[in-house]
Amino acid sequence: MSSVTLTDVGLVYPNGTVGLEGINLAIADGEFVALVGPSGSGKTTLLRAIAGFLAPSSGSISLDDTVVADSRRSVEPEKRGLGMVFQQHAVWPHWSVERNIAYPLVLAKVPRAERAARVAEVMALVGLAGFGKRNPATLSGGQRQRVALARAIVGRPRVLLLDEALSALDEPLRDSLRLELQSLTRSIGLTVVHVTHDRAEALALADRIVVLDGGRIQQVGSPVELVTRPVTAAVARFLSDATLFTGRRDASGFVADGHPCAVPTEWIETGGVGGHGTGTLAVLPEDVALRPGTGAATDAVVTSSLYGRASNDVIVQWQGVAVRSRVPGRRYLVGERVVVEIGRAMFYEAEANEGALPVASVPVTAR
Amino acid sequence: MSSSSKAPVAGPVVSDRARSRLPLTSSRPSPRTDARRTVAGIDLLRLALWLVCAAVVLVPLGAIVVLAFSANHLPLLLSGDILQAGTNSLVSAVASAAIAVAAGTALALLLDRTDLRGRRVLRLFALTPLLVPPFVGAIAWIGIAGPTGPINKAWTDWFGGPLWIIYGGDGVIALLAIHSYPIAYMIVSAALRRIPTDLEQAARISGASAVRAVRTITLPLLKPAMLSAFILIAVGNLADFGIPSIIGLPERYVTLSTLIYRYIQSGTVESPLEVIATIGVVLLVVAALAMVVDLLVSRSRWELDDSASAVQLLPLGVARLPLTVGTWLVVLAITLLPLLALLSQALLPAPGVPLTWANLTLDNIVRATSAPSTLVGATNSVLLSVLAGVICGVLGLAIGTVVTRTRARSNTALKTVAMLPQAIPGLVIAVGWLVIAPRIGLFNTPWLILCAYVMAFIAIVVQSVSAPLSATPMTAEEAARISGASRLRALFDISWRMAVPAAIAGSVLVVLTAVRELTISVLLLAPGAQTLGVNIFSLQQAGAYNAASALSLIITLVGLAGLGLAARRDR
Numbered sequence: 028m029s030s031v032t033l034t035d036v037g038l039v040y041p042n043g044t045v046g047l048e049g050i051n052l053a054i055a056d057g058e059f060v061a062l063v064g065p066s067g068s069g070k071t072t073l074l075r076a077i078a079g080f081l082a083p084s085s086g087s088i089s090l091d092d093t094v095v096a097d098s099r100r101s102v103e104p105e106k107r108g109l110g111m112v113f114q115q116h117a118v119w120p121h122w123s124v125e126r127n128i129a130y131p132l133v134l135a136k137v138p139r140a141e142r143a144a145r146v147a148e149v150m151a152l153v154g155l156a157g158f159g160k161r162n163p164a165t166l167s168g169g170q171r172q173r174v175a176l177a178r179a180i181v182g183r184p185r186v187l188l189l190d191e192a193l194s195a196l197d198e199p200l201r202d203s204l205r206l207e208l209q210s211l212t213r214s215i216g217l218t219v220v221h222v223t224h225d226r227a228e229a230l231a232l233a234d235r236i237v238v239l240d241g242g243r244i245q246q247v248g249s250p251v252e253l254v255t256r257p258v259t260a261a262v263a264r265f266l267s268d269a270t271l272f273t274g275r276r277d278a279s280g281f282v283a284d285g286h287p288c289a290v291p292t293e294w295i296e297t298g299g300v301g302g303h304g305t306g307t308l309a310v311l312p313e314d315v316a317l318r319p320g321t322g323a324a325t326d327a328v329v330t331s332s333l334y335g336r337a338s339n340d341v342i343v344q345w346q347g348v349a350v351r352s353r354v355p356g357r358r359y360l361v362g363e364r365v366v367v368e369i370g371r372a373m374f375y376e377a378e379a380n381e382g383a384l385p386v387a388s389v390p391v392t393a394r
Numbered sequence: 395m396s397s398s399s400k401a402p403v404a405g406p407v408v409s410d411r412a413r414s415r416l417p418l419t420s421s422r423p424s425p426r427t428d429a430r431r432t433v434a435g436i437d438l439l440r441l442a443l444w445l446v447c448a449a450v451v452l453v454p455l456g457a458i459v460v461l462a463f464s465a466n467h468l469p470l471l472l473s474g475d476i477l478q479a480g481t482n483s484l485v486s487a488v489a490s491a492a493i494a495v496a497a498g499t500a501l502a503l504l505l506d507r508t509d510l511r512g513r514r515v516l517r518l519f520a521l522t523p524l525l526v527p528p529f530v531g532a533i534a535w536i537g538i539a540g541p542t543g544p545i546n547k548a549w550t551d552w553f554g555g556p557l558w559i560i561y562g563g564d565g566v567i568a569l570l571a572i573h574s575y576p577i578a579y580m581i582v583s584a585a586l587r588r589i590p591t592d593l594e595q596a597a598r599i600s601g602a603s604a605v606r607a608v609r610t611i612t613l614p615l616l617k618p619a620m621l622s623a624f625i626l627i628a629v630g631n632l633a634d635f636g637i638p639s640i641i642g643l644p645e646r647y648v649t650l651s652t653l654i655y656r657y658i659q660s661g662t663v664e665s666p667l668e669v670i671a672t673i674g675v676v677l678l679v680v681a682a683l684a685m686v687v688d689l690l691v692s693r694s695r696w697e698l699d700d701s702a703s704a705v706q707l708l709p710l711g712v713a714r715l716p717l718t719v720g721t722w723l724v725v726l727a728i729t730l731l732p733l734l735a736l737l738s739q740a741l742l743p744a745p746g747v748p749l750t751w752a753n754l755t756l757d758n759i760v761r762a763t764s765a766p767s768t769l770v771g772a773t774n775s776v777l778l779s780v781l782a783g784v785i786c787g788v789l790g791l792a793i794g795t796v797v798t799r800t801r802a803r804s805n806t807a808l809k810t811v812a813m814l815p816q817a818i819p820g821l822v823i824a825v826g827w828l829v830i831a832p833r834i835g836l837f838n839t840p841w842l843i844l845c846a847y848v849m850a851f852i853a854i855v856v857q858s859v860s861a862p863l864s865a866t867p868m869t870a871e872e873a874a875r876i877s878g879a880s881r882l883r884a885l886f887d888i889s890w891r892m893a894v895p896a897a898i899a900g901s902v903l904v905v906l907t908a909v910r911e912l913t914i915s916v917l918l919l920a921p922g923a924q925t926l927g928v929n930i931f932s933l934q935q936a937g938a939y940n941a942a943s944a945l946s947l948i949i950t951l952v953g954l955a956g957l958g959l960a961a962r963r964d965r
Contacts, residue, residue, distance in 0.1 A: 080595060080706055104598040111599040117592035121614045130610075178600065186598075252882035 029185035029218055030056045031077060035086035038076060038242075046072040048242045050086070054186075057210060059219045063226060063231035065265065069242040071190060074222045078111055078188055079104035090185055105134070110184030114191035116175040118163045124150075124174050125159035131182035143165065149181045152211065169200045176208070180217070187212065189221040195229065205232060226266055230254070238262050254311075256296075260375045265307040269373075270315070270350045272308040276374050281308050286346055287325045288369070296373050306376040314371040315352035320364030327362045343367060418455060435882040436800060440808070443793055447811045450849050453866045454826025455478045455678070455818075461671040468671055468776050471676065475653065480676075482642075483632055483649040486563065490570035491628035495620050497571070498578025502586050503608065504721060505579075509707045511718040522729045524576040525957050527910040529636025529927065530736070530946040531573055533934055535560055536640070537735030539540050542745050562645035562956065572728055577630075578623040585619030586612070591706050604708050621691050621781045625684045626817075633677060633819030636927075640934060648676070651821045651913065658828070658917060671829060673823045736950065739943035758944040762933070766793035768945065770922065771929035774840060778925065779908035782847035787901035789848070790855025791893055797856075798863040799871060799889040800881070809856065816853035823850050824917035831918075840923035846914045855900035866892065906956050910949055 031054040038046040047069050054060050062070040062133035077088060079095065079102060087097035095102040110131075115292045119127055125146060132142045148332065150156055153173040163171055172192065179187055193201045193208070209232055212219050223229050229236050230250040240246040246258045257263035260271050282293040290308065320326040327345035334340075338355040345367050352367075359365065422494070501520055505513050523531065538544055539560040546556035558827065560568070591614060597607035638649040650673055657666040710717055741754045762768055790812075797809040815823060827846045831837040838847065870892070874884040912927035919928055926949055933942035 078595075078599060080598075103603070104595070105601045105603055108601075109599055111596065113592040114595060115590060115592055117590065117596040119593055119596070119611055119615075130597070130602075131600035134606075175596070178596070182600065 029091045030054060030058075031186055031218065031220065032089040033077075033086065034089070035074075036076065036083045036088060037085040037091070038072060038081060039084045045242050046081070047076065047083070050242075050244055052237060052247065053246065054220065058216055058233060059209075059215045059221065059234045061221045061229035061236045063223060063224060063229045063236060063266070064239035064245075068157060068239040070222045070237075070239050072242070073239065074188055074190055074220060077220060077282075078109060079107050108182070108185045109188055110179030110182060110186070111188040111190065112175045112179045112192040114174070114195050116171045117167075117382065118171050118174050118178075120163055121380060122163075123159065124155065124161045124163060124166070127163065127174055128177045128181050131178065135182060145181060146177075149177045152180075153177045154207070168196055169204060172196060174206065176211075176259075180211075180215070184217075186218045186220060189219065189223075191222055191224065194223065194225065196295075208232065239264070257309070257373070260307040260373075261310040263311065263373065267311050268351050269309040269311050270348065272310070272348065273305070274308060275305050276303055276308075278303075281372065281374060282366065283308070286348060288345070288348070288367075288371050290369050294369070294371050296371065301310070304376055308374050310350070310369050310372045312340070312351045312353040313338075314369060315350060315354070316368040316370055317343065317354050317359060318350055318366040318368060320366055320384050322364070325366075326364040327367050329359045329361050329365060330387055331363055332359045334358055395489055398672060413641075420714075429788050435880075436796075436885065439792070439882070440796055440800075440804070441801065443789070443796060444804070444808060446789060447793070447808065450845065450852070451811050451814055454823065454830055454846075454849065455814075456562070458671045458674045458678070458822065458826045461668055464666050465665070467669050467672040471672060473696055475648070476650075476669075476673065479648045479650050479653040480673075482563065482638075482647060483541075483651070485629045486566050486570060486638070486649065487631040489567045490574060490631050491624050493567070493571035494575040494627050495578045495582075495624045497575040498580075498623065498772070498918045499582045499613075499616065499620055501575070502583040503612070506586050507608070507612075507708050508710050509714065510710065510721060511714070511816075512722070519729050520579060520725050521576045522954070523573050525954050526573070526732070526950050526951075527636065527912065527927065528569070528573045528634055529640055529912045529931060529934075530910070530950055531732060532637045532640040533930070533942055533946050534732035534736045534739075535565075535569060535572075536939070537739045538731055539565075540745075543735075544749075549615070560641060562642065563647045564647075565641045566647060566649075566741075569637045569641055570634060574627040574631060576619075577627055581623040581626070582616055585616055589615050595706065608708075610644040618691050622688055625688045627693075629681050629684050629817060631679065631821065633821035633913070635821065635916060636931070639931075651819075653819060654825070655917060667829060670825050674825045677819050677822050679945050681817050681819065681822075691754070733950070736943050736947040739940050740947045742940055747782050756911040758940045759948070762941045762944040763948065767924070767932075768926075768929055771924050771926045774923060775909045775926040778840060778844050778847060779911075781844055782851060782908045783901040783905035785844075785848050786852045786855045786904045787897050790852055790859055790900055791854075791897040792891060794856045794859025794863060794897070795885060795889040795893050798860045799868070799885060812856045813853045815849050815851075816857075820850055820911075820913040821917070824914045826919060838920040838923075840920060842920065843915055843918045843923060843925070846918055847904075847908045847911070850911075850914060851904040854904050854907070855897055858896045858900035858903070858922045862896050863889065863893055902956075906953055910953055951962065 031052075033050050033052045036050040037048050040046055043137065043259065050073060057212055061074060064070045072081060076096070082101035083096055083098065085098050087094050089095065090107065095107055115309050119130075128149065129142055132145060132179075137145070147156075147160070150159065153176050155170065155173050155177060158166070158170070158174075166174065167390075172195075176192070189208075193204055196204060205228060211217075221229070221232060230253075233250060235247060235249055236253050237247050240261070246253060246262050248256075253262070253266055257266060260269070263269035264271055272281075272283040272288050274281055274284065274286070274288070276282075276292075277293070278292065280289060281295055282289045288308075295308070327343040327350065329341060330344050331342045332339055332348070334354070338353045339358045341352050341354055341359050343350050343352065343365055350367055438641075464749075471480075504510050505517050505520070510516070523649050526534075537543055539558060541556060541561070543560075546559060549555070549557040559565075559762050567960055593615070594607045594613050597611045597699050598604065602610065633651045635651040635655065638647065639652045639655065641647075642649060643652060650738045654670050654673060657663055657670055663669050739751050740758050741756070742749065743753065743755055745759065747753050793808060797805040797812075823846050827836075827842050831842050836842045871884045871888050875881070880889060909925075911925065912931060915925040915928050916931060924932070926945070930945045930949070933939075933945065
């Protein structure tokens with residue numbers, strides 16, 4: 028088990044595309060870190076740089092106290108002592124389950140008797156006991172992913188890298204494997220770096236989440252921190268589907284540009300650095316309440332209403348802005364007129380909102 | 395729909411009553427009768443295709459078999475000449491296929507998985523032997539390593555003896571290998587592209603070095619493709635005519651194809667057709683066995699997932715420069731040198747004349763292109779190959795779409811019959827048509843060659859049509875059916891339209907292959923029906939090496955240009 032330290036890591040692809048820029052990150056021994064971000068944000072690039080499949084063009088990557096990669100040299104992936112699970116499991120089809128799992132031990136020249144014992148042990152750990160002689164083609168997707176997981180941890184890797192490891196599985200299976208993955212990695216105290224595009228999965232599994240965009244780290248923090256105190260409006264939008272309003276904030280509160288949205292100052296938390304002036308207001312879906320409409324011209328109209336176990340996901344069209352809300356209780360019907368009430372919001376001054384996340388909010392215009 | 399197609403109904407009234415009991419099909423009489431008529435339409439189309447396929451493929455093969463069993467010539471097969479020729483054919487085919495697969499695999503790994511310099515250009519160069527007809531390659535290589543070639547002459551001057559004379563069995567094997575490694579490369583490289591890079595990367599993370607990952611993961615996964623390439627090449631080389639006749643005969647290295655040619659030309663045995671048919675049946679059996687093995691191999695092929703990550707090129711590191719230089723030298727020697735040899739022979743008045751500015755002449759080229767026999771040959775070749783291309787295009791389009799876009803139990807059989815000639819040596823195809831020629835009144839006419847071309851090359855179009863079509867979901871036609879098209883109409887409007895570009899590309903390939911064909915043309919040679927390939931071959935046999943080279947050079951350059959254009963249009 029090891030720590031991973033990235034110092035000022037930058038990576039430029041041969042074609043000039045910037046993959047990573049100024050990445051500083053310290054992953055502690057035994058920590059479970061999730062990398063999230065929109066596609067093309069650099070999360071897989073970062074993982075592959077740690078693995079050794081990509082070499083950083085600047086900065087350095089260390090495992091414990093050893094530098095494994097900097098701009099001059101890069102230790103080959105096979106010499107880094109890592110374990111990795113790929114999205115498409117990458118189980119070798121020409122070998123039996125047992126031989127797949129034993130391969131890292133064969134390469135590490137572990138004696139035959141010990142090898143067999145360790146393979147059996149790890150197979151029991153991932154719930155594959157008795158599958159040793161099977162041909163991988165006869166296994167289900169979930170079982171193949173377990174083989175890949177067993178193969179990744181059998182060599183007692185310093186760090187376990189998961190590249191969208193659960194994404195190719197069906198939803199119920201993904202859910203159960205998620206639970207197993209957590210108890211497994213916790214019981215053996217593995218350091219894990221987990222790349223995923225599933226925000227719920229990252230929030231559910233990780234000790235800390237790293238939000239990436241445009242090859243840069245946008246925010247690092249615990250799941251609670253990220254959900255309740257996103258540092259930019261863009262992070263709030265990406266991670267929690269927050270609704271964004273542009274407007275001005277002064278001592279009395281926030282008033283949107285050309286839109287009826289107005290929030291008194293007591294309900295506004297200041298995200299990022301800013302306090303006053305023009306900027307963006309981010310409203311989490313949980314902080315939006317809906318009341319039956321009054322028939323006034325400022326009423327919003329429900330455009331979609333998805334049922335959820337704890338609360339329904341309702342999107343209302345409010346004077347040209349699609350507002351997302353998560354409301355428990357009665358399920359609103361599409362077309363119903365409602366009044367939008369904002370209970371809490373976060374304000375980001377214009378400068379603080381220059382994150383590269385695409386702020387694809389509908390322009391606030393009174394139609 | 396399918397139930398109504400299988401159970402013919404007496405008349406519309408009866409079927410209406412039968413149908414009206416079903417709740418769902420109660421009130422749509424007109425679309426239903428429509429559907430029944432087109433069911434017949436598509437069945438007629440399938441029947442017609444079956445008849446054509448039977449006439450073009452099954453009849454000649456059947457004729458060989460019948461003739462072979464009409465008398466027992468097996469003792470003759472085991473006699474000295476034929477046995478020796480058979481052994482030579484087998485040894486040269488197997489050895490050349492083994493070399494070709496080894497070279498093709500190495501090339502695929504180097505060009506597709508490493509950071510070798512200039513990979514893209516090198517790939518184009520490496521594929522050119524595919525575009526040069528084997529007999530032209532043979533003529534060209536005589537210019538390099540023949541007894542009077544520059545290498546052997548220089549070696550003799552310095553060391554008193556030639557280095558290596560290309561004539562004989564080793565030369566035949568080497569040349570066959572040179573002309574078939576591009577096929578191995580293409581097959582292996584296609585398989586390599588289907589192996590997800592993840593598999594190699596998983597091995598690297600597990601602690602394997604790059605070389606070890608290739609050895610333990612990639613190569614074992616390539617084995618089925620390598621075996622498949624080996625079988626295809628070995629069967630193809632088993633009965634090549636050009637190379638053994640030009641390279642092998644001067645050293646009395648006789649193979650089955652050259653032996654059969656001799657039997658046809660100069661009745662040295664009694665009832666030559668029966669003997670040849672017997673040899674043909676033996677070759678057929680070998681081809682059939684190879685096909686079965688290939689089928690078994692492809693059945694045991696692993697199911698590979700799509701790769702999630704982009705191909706990661708393996709850095710060669712210190713070995714990059716030497717490997718780059720080495721590969722470039724070998725590939726250029728194999729591909730460019732023969733063309734240069736052809737060029738110099740074409741420009742020199744006679745073999746052995748030193749290559750100086752003063753000796754260069756355009757006489758060969760002028761004479762070769764203006765000779766009446768050349769004009770006849772060119773006309774014949776162009777006419778026959780274009781006709782073959784058109785016929786194969788239409789037939790292949792129809793067969794390819796019917797077997798991939800409709801559901802019928804006979805589809806697999808139809809496709810197998812159409813693809814069958816691909817696995818059969820051209821020699822056997824020619825013999826088959828030779829056997830039935832007198833019965834169908836085409837004896838001694840060029841049309842016999844056309845029939846044989848169609849049989850030999852129809853698989854090219856069927857393959858190029860059905861490959862992209864089988865990757866397209868059936869929903870394309872289903873959407874047309876829902877929009878109101880009948881089955882035949884959907885087949886015309888959707889499937890055919892989608893497949894026409896592929897069929898045209900296939901036809902162009904047929905034309906370009908047929909125009910330079912030798913094995914079939916030389917065996918079915920009729921008065922006034924000689925083709926370009928036969929022209930060059932006769933010039934070479936008559937000792938007019940430089941004229942043969944001139945014509946070879948022209949045909950090669952035209953072929954390269956044609957294929958280049960076709961490839962560009964594909965993109």
